[in-house]
Amino acid sequence: MSATLVTLALIFAELSLLAFGGGNTILPEMQRQVVDVHHWMTAQEFGALFALAQAAPGPNMMVVPLVGWHVAGFSGVLVTSLAKFGPSSLVTGFALRLWERFKDRPWRRTVQAGLVPVTAGLVTASAVVITHASASSWGTILIAVGVAIATTATRIHPLVALAAGAVLGLSGIGQP
Amino acid sequence: MDAIPAAQTTKHVAPDVGELFTGFFILGLSGFGGVLPLARHMMVEKRGWLTGAEFTDLLGLCQFLPGGNIINMSVAVGLKFRGIPGAFAAILGLIAVPTAVVIGLGVIYGRFADDPVVRHLFGGLAAAAAGLLISTAIKIAWPLRRDVLGLFIGALCVLAIAAFRLPLLPTLLTLAPLSIFLRSRQTS
Numbered sequence: 001m002s003a004t005l006v007t008l009a010l011i012f013a014e015l016s017l018l019a020f021g022g023g024n025t026i027l028p029e030m031q032r033q034v035v036d037v038h039h040w041m042t043a044q045e046f047g048a049l050f051a052l053a054q055a056a057p058g059p060n061m062m063v064v065p066l067v068g069w070h071v072a073g074f075s076g077v078l079v080t081s082l083a084k085f086g087p088s089s090l091v092t093g094f095a096l097r098l099w100e101r102f103k104d105r106p107w108r109r110t111v112q113a114g115l116v117p118v119t120a121g122l123v124t125a126s127a128v129v130i131t132h133a134s135a136s137s138w139g140t141i142l143i144a145v146g147v148a149i150a151t152t153a154t155r156i157h158p159l160v161a162l163a164a165g166a167v168l169g170l171s172g173i174g175q176p
Numbered sequence: 177m178d179a180i181p182a183a184q185t186t187k188h189v190a191p192d193v194g195e196l197f198t199g200f201f202i203l204g205l206s207g208f209g210g211v212l213p214l215a216r217h218m219m220v221e222k223r224g225w226l227t228g229a230e231f232t233d234l235l236g237l238c239q240f241l242p243g244g245n246i247i248n249m250s251v252a253v254g255l256k257f258r259g260i261p262g263a264f265a266a267i268l269g270l271i272a273v274p275t276a277v278v279i280g281l282g283v284i285y286g287r288f289a290d291d292p293v294v295r296h297l298f299g300g301l302a303a304a305a306a307g308l309l310i311s312t313a314i315k316i317a318w319p320l321r322r323d324v325l326g327l328f329i330g331a332l333c334v335l336a337i338a339a340f341r342l343p344l345l346p347t348l349l350t351l352a353p354l355s356i357f358l359r360s361r362q363t364s
Binding site: 095113 | 242274297302305312313333337358
């Protein structure tokens with residue numbers, strides 16, 4: 001039990017410091033760790049937890065306490081939350097002091113411009129990995145593609161799209 | 177980002193620890209699928225903690241650092257006004273309700289996951305969440321569509337992470353410096 005908590009802490013502390021470009025960039029690594037490396041859940045279960053987190057209010061990294069809950073109950077929630085939000089918060093605290101000094105340096109803009117394609121690639125990889133796990137039957141593939149098109153082409157609220165997907169899923173059409 | 181002129185947002189109110197907690201608490205309660213527009217509304221327009229320019233500047237920093245923008249933002253704003261207690265109040269306020277809600281949903285899912293109706297419901301929900309992520313990826317990648325170098329780096333990232341399932345740490349340590357190096361040669 002405590003070995004599991006230590007492993008959870010290490011995984012999420014590392015993810016915390018690697019999450020350049022926000023939470024969605026680290027989903028594939030999170031999935032790789034909890035599914036492929038540690039076998040705490042299946043890829044489908046991870047996809048379902050991610051979906052639950054998207055349906056909840058607040059920042060988009062709420063899959064973190066949910067994974068902790070699934071693996072180790074309340075202590076899992078505490079450990080994953082501290083590990084995920086602690087290290088990046090410390091970095092933010094230190095960076096805040098340096099920020100004023102380096103704000104107008106040209107290298108800062110170069111670094112930022114250099115990170116943009118990496119972020120775009122990582123979020124795309126997240127979309128591939130999550131879609132692969134969550135859209136495995138023709139019914140769910142249709143839902144994923146439909147939501148992707150609707151939310152890209154129109155200003156439909158994400159929550160409405162999620163609700164529509166849930167209702168379509170409820171019909172059971174195209175699902176095993 | 178700067179739709180509202182700075183002149184409209186010149187009032188400056190330094191929040192105390194309790195106000196930091198409640199401000200971010202309400203934000204965590206209300207932000208579905210994206211807290212950022214609401215964060216600006218709360219801190220700049222409604223409560224006057226920051227000017228529009230200060231908000232944009234702080235957001236630039238938070239986007240640059242690892243971690244979620246809004247999580248980092250709560251820590252930065254808390255620190256700025258009330259030091260370490262302020263940072264704790266802000267981030268705890270922000271994640272308190274979402275954590276409780278998400279665990280509640282997790283309990284329901286865990287209990288009824290074997291029921292076919294619930295399984296279909298969550299199947300549809302998960303597929304829709306995947307669709308949202310596809311849309312997010314398209315929107316982030318779209319500005320790079322004419323940027324050959326950017327597309328090349330982005331494609332390498334997708335191959336490494338999604339196709340070869342390589343660990344993130346070595347991938348980032350290789351591709352981020354490479355991308356920054358190529359970008360600096362391009363600009364100079």
